[in-house]
Amino acid sequence: MDLLEGLRIALGSLIANPLRSFLTLLGVIIGVAAIISVVAVINGLNLYVQEKIIFLGPGTFEVSRFGIITNHKQFLEAIRRNRDLRLADAEAIRERSPLAEKVAVKVYGMGDVRYRGQSVRSTTLKGITHEILQIEQYELDSGRVIVEDDCDRAAAVAFLGADIAEELFGSIDPVGKEIKIQGRSFEVVGVGARRGSVFGQSRDNYVLLPISTYQKIYGSRATISIVVRVADPRDLEVAMDEARAVLRARHHRRYDEPDDFGFVSAEALNNLWKDMSRMIFQVALFVVGISLVVGGIVIMNIMLVSVIERTREIGLRKATGARHRDIRRQFLLESVVLAASGGLIGVAIAYLLTLAIRAFSPLPAAFPWWAPALALAISSAVGIFFGLYPAAKAARLNPIEALRSEA
Amino acid sequence: MNAGAFESPGPSGPLIRIEDLWKTYEMGAEKIHALRGVHLTIDTNEYVAIMGPSGSGKSTLMNLIGCLDTPSRGDYYLRGFKVSDLGDDELARIRNREIGFVFQSFHLLARASALKNVELPLIYSGLPAAARREQALQALRETDLEDRASHRPNELSGGQRQRVAIARALVTRPSLLLADEPTGNLDSATSSEIMDLFDRLHAEGKAVVVVTHEREIALRARRIVTIHDGRVSADLPAARATELLGAAT
Ligand SMILES: Nc1ncnc2c1ncn2[C@@H]1O[C@H](COP(=O)(O)OP(=O)(O)O)[C@@H](O)[C@H]1O
Numbered sequence A: 001m002d003l004l005e006g007l008r009i010a011l012g013s014l015i016a017n018p019l020r021s022f023l024t025l026l027g028v029i030i031g032v033a034a035i036i037s038v039v040a041v042i043n044g045l046n047l048y049v050q051e052k053i054i055f056l057g058p059g060t061f062e063v064s065r066f067g068i069i070t071n072h073k074q075f076l077e078a079i080r081r082n083r084d085l086r087l088a089d090a091e092a093i094r095e096r097s098p099l100a101e102k103v104a105v106k107v108y109g110m111g112d113v114r115y116r117g118q119s120v121r122s123t124t125l126k127g128i129t130h131e132i133l134q135i136e137q138y139e140l141d142s143g144r145v146i147v148e149d150d151c152d153r154a155a156a157v158a159f160l161g162a163d164i165a166e167e168l169f170g171s172i173d174p175v176g177k178e179i180k181i182q183g184r185s186f187e188v189v190g191v192g193a194r195r196g197s198v199f200g201q202s203r204d205n206y207v208l209l210p211i212s213t214y215q216k217i218y219g220s221r222a223t224i225s226i227v228v229r230v231a232d233p234r235d236l237e238v239a240m241d242e243a244r245a246v247l248r249a250r251h252h253r254r255y256d257e258p259d260d261f262g263f264v265s266a267e268a269l270n271n272l273w274k275d276m277s278r279m280i281f282q283v284a285l286f287v288v289g290i291s292l293v294v295g296g297i298v299i300m301n302i303m304l305v306s307v308i309e310r311t312r313e314i315g316l317r318k319a320t321g322a323r324h325r326d327i328r329r330q331f332l333l334e335s336v337v338l339a340a341s342g343g344l345i346g347v348a349i350a351y352l353l354t355l356a357i358r359a360f361s362p363l364p365a366a367f368p369w370w371a372p373a374l375a376l377a378i379s380s381a382v383g384i385f386f387g388l389y390p391a392a393k394a395a396r397l398n399p400i401e402a403l404r405s406e407a
Numbered sequence B: 001m002n003a004g005a006f007e008s009p010g011p012s013g014p015l016i017r018i019e020d021l022w023k024t025y026e027m028g029a030e031k032i033h034a035l036r037g038v039h040l041t042i043d044t045n046e047y048v049a050i051m052g053p054s055g056s057g058k059s060t061l062m063n064l065i066g067c068l069d070t071p072s073r074g075d076y077y078l079r080g081f082k083v084s085d086l087g088d089d090e091l092a093r094i095r096n097r098e099i100g101f102v103f104q105s106f107h108l109l110a111r112a113s114a115l116k117n118v119e120l121p122l123i124y125s126g127l128p129a130a131a132r133r134e135q136a137l138q139a140l141r142e143t144d145l146e147d148r149a150s151h152r153p154n155e156l157s158g159g160q161r162q163r164v165a166i167a168r169a170l171v172t173r174p175s176l177l178l179a180d181e182p183t184g185n186l187d188s189a190t191s192s193e194i195m196d197l198f199d200r201l202h203a204e205g206k207a208v209v210v211v212t213h214e215r216e217i218a219l220r221a222r223r224i225v226t227i228h229d230g231r232v233s234a235d236l237p238a239a240r241a242t243e244l245l246g247a248a249t
């Protein structure tokens, strides 16, 4: 019996019971659609994270009180152990780490900003040294950025994010205007170019002040973040070690004590993201595995029903010359065609889901070509595996008993 | 398994040789002896009718001759080959090429056209689609059904259905045709047409074995074998049998 004829028989019997076939396939459809969608989402998240979240360049790292905290226990330990970082810590790194090409400082706070009648409540205030603007991405829209001189003088100047500028000034050019922050007067010297949003959070919702000015308002008790850039990204590790040595010495850490500060680097963020996405993927794989096994069992069940329903047909085929293996092949093929069409429907659904995600979220979701190929291969394998028993059962039937069966 | 063995010019002799064949069905604790030691020899191009009361074991014997079932005891030689020594592949091959079986209840695939039904054995002969179609059409022509090729069984009369089944039985050109009460579900006019077809196939050189209840049908054969209670009770040329049957009724 040739393959084509076998396929014809298989498709024929699937189409003869379309609703039953569909219901049978639900498990495989859901499994395949889920796994491909998860791959597509993770892929999209990867791009998104690379582009938007990992704001640090490859030659940059950040030192802060907490660094990267991934669980509550770490957080509790860090809170107990880690000390606030001070401007003097940054100074020390600047002086004693030869690889640190630029050392910048930032500190975050919240505050209300007003311009005449308009006001924006609890917006992000960032006290920065001017180098921050050379390390992080702040494109200029109008005016100028905050410069070294502003920091030296603790000048009452502010640099606004696009959202704040728009809310306070509408279509008026804010540059040169005077705004009030926490009741004090500041001159707007520049406006940043729009940076868009990440996960629905605007990134244009900030006011930059010289750190010296910031500390005049809020005091210098809040912990700072130190951003360090090295000339050559390959020196990053060594530069981090230099900074670590400097800070440990300043904080009098004994050699057997852990750091009382943390690092953030593009690599660490990347690793963190990889861990997270691997975990998401593993959970998804587990769920998908279960739905495929359940789907496979349902397929086996329906194939057994089909063998019983078609006992006479099997008997007739045997009586007219079908061998064991012809019958086995026919039912295996049928089971594979069944499962693979489930896979195909699953791929189609995943494709639509992916399109929907792209249309309705900022995620550039997409699955690689191998995802549907793998899904089809796996669903076919499910078909073979769970078709083996029914097919063997069909093949073993005695021709005359099968022919005489009442079904 | 030795797929080629049956075709090789090995043992020969009569087409069918049956020695002390038993078939016992076990129904729970009860044993039903459907055949109790049948002896029978049939040659190529014989025309044999098998008669006997209902339940005497005729169908059981036919199924064994047709290699559709296996005996409980005894030997069956087909062209000198001991059937119990053959593997599944060879048995399938015999059912496919050597024997055409016609059933009382036709056994057609309901969802397939007459043509597809007749093509069925050819699928397992490994013929390509075009050749299958050609040979199936030829078989339908021989049973006078060419114009019904695309009809499904439920669009055909009983006689036409049985002719489709006969076309299917002869499409692989077997040398032995077995028919178990082929006219049992047909009226007498249609029965007569069907039997004309068997007469012709016999004339063309096939061995034909027909199980029947009806005298007129049995009388078309050259030899009548009567079975009682799982044993051959009479085996006579049709002419002699006529006298006996005549005397009995
Ligand atoms: N599959 C079976 N299981 C049990 N008993 C059977 C089976 N097939 C046939 N028999 C019994 O064997 C005997 C012979 O049956 P069968 O060969 O069909 O007779 P016939 O065709 O002459 O009417 C009967 O008693 C019948 O009930």
Ligand SMILES: [Mg+2]
Pocket (backbone or CB within 6 Å): B058, B059, B060, B180
């Ligand atoms: Mg019978």
